[in-house]
Amino acid sequence: MAEHSTPKLAVWKFASCDGCQLSLLDCEDELLAVAGAVEIAHFLEASSAVVEGPYDVSLVEGSVTTPQDAERIQEVRRVSRHLVAIGACATAGGIQALRNFTAVDELASVVYAHPEYLSTLETCTPISAHVPVDFELRGCPVDRGQLLEVLSAFLRKRKPDIRTHSVCLECKRRGNVCVMVAHGTGCLGPVTQAGCSAICPSFERGCYGCFGPMETPNTASLSAALHAGGMDGGTVMRLFRTFNATAPAFEAASRAEEKGAGRL
């Protein structure tokens, strides 16, 4: 790779909703500038022109759920200088990781008349379970501003400025009234990583944790507070077990609720 040539960007999709790669096309004000700064070498949703690898930066959306995809991610890693996992699916398995809590045969027979036609792995796993990942950008979906920041950082060879503190700080910065303290609304903000600008509390609802656990979250303390506020164990369990269900801190919290299901 020549030092001064235009960097090549690739975008890859695994099991996902397309929303995180769509975030790139949703950068309406910046997209043409991005397209000017990089060679968009592989981005099937946006272009039928495919340039061969290796690629300087690969953005990977989605989780690994099939034997074919488990092989494909190895190939993506081989042709990528930097690999950035984007979104809850790629960083923590995403919503479809809910299957990890049930036997897959049982799920398949609910949806499909002929489960034998399907090819699927027993569990759904994030990209980092298969290959080394250079950076993980959180969110369901990722935040456009953060996506541009990460892309710029890799192109400039610097560290991305992505904060790992909780949503609470963003709420304070926006001047939001705390929905949990003021209205008793259950909120995952205290244990969830920032990045969304605290959208949910700004709309008077509790955070549902779509950016996954913050650095060193105290989920036990939050669970206790949610119970004290009158939330039952099943609801607390489901709150932790939705968009980042297999992120380790959230999985531990939901399993703890399962064990203490009698506790109200």
Added chain:
Amino acid sequence: MTHKIRDLTVEGLARVEGEGAMHVVITDGEVTDVRLRIYEPPRFFEAFLRGRAYTEPPDITARICGICPVAYQMSSCQAIEQACGAVLDEPLHALRRLLYCGEWIESHVLHIYFLHAPDFLGVSSALELAKDHRDLVEKALQLKKVGNDIMEIVGGRAIHPINVRLGGFYRAPTRRELRPLAERLRWARDAALETVRVVSAFDFPDLEIDHELVALHHPDEYAITQGRVVSDRGLDIEVSEFPEHIVEEHVAHSTSLHGHIIERGRYLVGPLARYTLNYDQLPAVAREAAVEAGLGRECRNPFRSIVVRAVETVAACDEAVRIIEGYSEPDRPAVPVEPRAGVGHGATEAPRGILYHRYSIDDEGTILEADIVPPTAQNQDAIEADLRKLVTANLELDDHDLQHLCEQSIRNYDPCISCSTHFLDFTVERR
């Protein structure tokens, strides 16, 4: 006996939302098999919705598709509200329709300029198009952005809005928040009218389809959020009767189920069906644009669906302006929705066509069963039938041109393979 065989394989169909594969078999100059194969890794939404709370489907099913999350939110809310016997206040209906207009604008403009137009202009992408026509692409991006802005102001964010709940919203926007949007939407309506002019000048291959056309129909508005399910061959049913008339089949070559009308077979949902069945309900400005673009009262050429999408974008901008101008802040952002045992059905017009949801819940609000029928699953047979017709009529083309025509034909339907499920490699086998 020797067969004349030609093989052609392309991996990864581009400019579709998701991934799938196409396989065509031509034996001795005759098309013997056409299959649109969808390989999206199965994600089992209907299975893991079982046991969840009745309040969760709007947030969970939004994740089926990043391009049309509002459609999933609206169909699921409607179904569960019906099961619980909740009725929305009128201003909340209008707000939902406004949010949905935002999704139509964003999704249609994405498809028109980024996925579909490059086919007609002989370029690989809108980004390539921007090299020679930067103004046009800039304008397209700004038009798309107006759609996203509606989603952000009403829904909280453009992808997977957070402000939708059963019974309405968590917080209703103020008049002040919506007002600046109206001005931008008037600009957007003009930009959409220009889009109709631009795309209607494209060169369209001939293809007349004879699929039964199915869409929601409402006497007073171009149906998006409510209506009866009607067709051009006499289907006229309540949404709750949908499962009695439509069946889904699981075929070996796809993780997306195929929808059929019982005893009649394949049908088509989406822009062509909506336009043909609801022409009279289009706002005047959109109808005039359609006339100017040379569309009749009906449109059965799927290649022209790009013009219909542009006309619908005009309609969505116009409708959004009308809703904002008539908006008064609701007394409450949501009506209460209390759980009760029962079954509810919901259907709305996703940008790609009817999206049907059905939920069965118990008296505590636990979901017992969920059934979701996305538009692409319903259209899969129609897409295959078109390909068969197109390949048969164009056997003289070489593999490269034939492949391009087929890919373009698939893109006519803007198949959202994420919705049904993903990976398109393309194979023509000539025996």
